[in-house]
Amino acid sequence: MNNLLASLSKMDKRQHVRVSVQFRSHFSSKSQMVAGEGELRDLSPAGCRVASQTAVPLGVEVECCIFPGDEGNPFIIEGATVRWVRAKEFGLAFTNIRPLVQRQISELCRKRRPLT
Numbered sequence: 001m002n003n004l005l006a007s008l009s010k011m012d013k014r015q016h017v018r019v020s021v022q023f024r025s026h027f028s029s030k031s032q033m034v035a036g037e038g039e040l041r042d043l044s045p046a047g048c049r050v051a052s053q054t055a056v057p058l059g060v061e062v063e064c065c066i067f068p069g070d071e072g073n074p075f076i077i078e079g080a081t082v083r084w085v086r087a088k089e090f091g092l093a094f095t096n097i098r099p100l101v102q103r104q105i106s107e108l109c110r111k112r113r114p115l116t
Contacts, residue, residue, distance in 0.1 A: 018044045019112035024067040025050060027080075027092075032060045040066060042115055045106045047080070047093040056082050056090050064092060068108065075101050 021043045027050070028035035036054025043049075048066070056062070064077040079096025094102075 017109065017114040018042045018049075019109045020115055021068075021112070023069060025064055026067075027052075027054075027056070027062045027064045029056075029060050029062045032057060034060060034062065041089070043105065043109060045094075045102060045109060047083070047091060049089060049091050051089045053088065056085065058082055058085050061095070062092070072104070075105060077101065 019042060021040050023040040023043070025038050025040050025048075026036075027038065034054065034056055036052050036056070038050040038052030038054065041049045041051050043066075048064075050064075060082045062080050062082065064080045066075040066077065068075060077092075077094050077097050080092040080094050082090050083093045084091040097105075
């Protein structure tokens with residue numbers, strides 16, 4: 001029984017560390033005709049949490065543009081899937097991201113304190 005609980009605990013852990021951010025973002029989906037703006041609240045090299053007034057359906061694939069403030073040029077995420085939806089926020093998993101953008105996001109995350 002203890003081995004089962006230990007296995008489940010390991011499965012709950014995230015692969016990437018999340019950091020707290022407040023970045024403006026824009027997202028759009030060709031297939032669902034969904035588009036809107038939001039604020040990234042946390043970010044990892046694998047995904048992000050977005051607060052938005054726009055309702056986005058679960059499972060939709062979007063393109064996301066992240067404006068990292070004084071960190072430089074916007075990050076274009078060519079493919080991100082909506083993994084969860086709550087009132088006025090949703091989670092994205094990055095599914096199609098250029099290697100340079102992936103490195104930039106990873107570097108940005110390394111510079112910040114991780115969420116607990």
